[in-house]
Amino acid sequence: MRIAELFYSLQGEGALVGVPSVFIRTSGCNLRCAWCDTPYTSWQPEGTDFTLDQILDEVRGHPARHVVVTGGEPMIAPEIVALSGRLRAAGLHITIETAGTVFQPVACDLMSISPKLANSTPSDPGWSARHERLRMQPDVLAELMSRYEHQLKFVVARPSDLDEVREIITTLQAARDRVILMPEGTDHEVLRERGLWLAEICKNEGFRFSPRLHVELWGNQRGV
Numbered sequence: 001m002r003i004a005e006l007f008y009s010l011q012g013e014g015a016l017v018g019v020p021s022v023f024i025r026t027s028g029c030n031l032r033c034a035w036c037d038t039p040y041t042s043w044q045p046e047g048t049d050f051t052l053d054q055i056l057d058e059v060r061g062h063p064a065r066h067v068v069v070t071g072g073e074p075m076i077a078p079e080i081v082a083l084s085g086r087l088r089a090a091g092l093h094i095t096i097e098t099a100g101t102v103f104q105p106v107a108c109d110l111m112s113i114s115p116k117l118a119n120s121t122p123s124d125p126g127w128s129a130r131h132e133r134l135r136m137q138p139d140v141l142a143e144l145m146s147r148y149e150h151q152l153k154f155v156v157a158r159p160s161d162l163d164e165v166r167e168i169i170t171t172l173q174a175a176r177d178r179v180i181l182m183p184e185g186t187d188h189e190v191l192r193e194r195g196l197w198l199a200e201i202c203k204n205e206g207f208r209f210s211p212r213l214h215v216e217l218w219g220n221q222r223g224v
Contacts, residue, residue: 001055001079002027002047004040004072007223008062012214014112014180015151016095021066022059026080029072031099031135032127033120035157037186037220041072052079052086060090070097075104084108100141101134111148115141117164119157119184141172150178153210156198157184162205182210186220 004027011019025038027047040046050058059067067087074080075098087094088107096106100113116135122128144150152174154165169179181202183194191212202209218224 001050001052001077001083002045003050003055004038004045004047005223006050006055006058008064009224010213010217011066011068011095012212012217012224013182013210014095014153015208016066016110017210017213019066020064021068021095022062022064023068023070024055024059024074024083026069026071026074026077028076030076030101031073031116031120032122032124032131033116034122035120035155035184038072040222045072052083055083056086056090059087059092065091066093066095068095068097073099073102075102075106080104081106098144099135100144101137103140103143108148111144111150112153113141113144113150114153114155115168117154117156117161119161120155136168138171145172145174151180152178153180153182155184156181157194159197159201162201176206177208180208180210182212185212186215188216188219191215 004025006024008022011017011021027041027045029042032042036042081104084106093109095110095112096108097112100115121132181198183191183198185191199209214224
């Protein structure tokens with residue numbers, strides 16, 4: 001299994017923010033977000049091939065009950081079902097972070113679904129049309145939401161993005177207390193500026209707000 005990085009940190013986003021977790025970041029993605037903060041898993045994918053035994057050994061080397069399988073897009077990893085089963089057998093709480101474009105019958109305790117808004121579509125002529133075609137898959141989103149405990153986490157860059165968020169959650173009949181809004185950015189000042197107006201939107205509309213705790217603590221770097 002091609003792994004971009006495997007590390008121990010705090011969950012920086014979503015409902016479990018602050019929870020010590022082992023992160024398994026797979027390499028490879030079927031989308032190319034304009035603002036992707038892990039280009040080494042998408043635009044320029046890199047990584048090392050690990051066996052499932054090697055991954056489990058690395059995970060067991062850390063004092064955490066929570067494991068986060070992320071990417072890139074982990075649901076396109078060839079051994080994702082087998083990996084999730086091994087993690088479940090090890091008694092770990094499993095979060096899978098996905099854009100919700102591909103379904104796999106994985107073992108999962110929290111499906112962290114981040115549907116990509118129009119703000120994610122790149123200008124790159126080789127990817128813009130493909131990304132726009134793939135980024136929203138309502139049938140896959142509905143399947144994931146019906147099968148798993150889940151959160152819907154949207155990356156918001158501007159107030160006008162909320163029109164698309166409202167449309168999506170209406171289509172999916174999603175409960176607002178499962179919807180999490182997070183400011184887009186990898187810079188402290190940008191996150192603070194966007195976070196201030198986004199927090200007010202969350203207060204007014206009943207959505208949850210998520211910081212990017214790992215960026216606030218350690219900046220925009222790998223392995224945190």
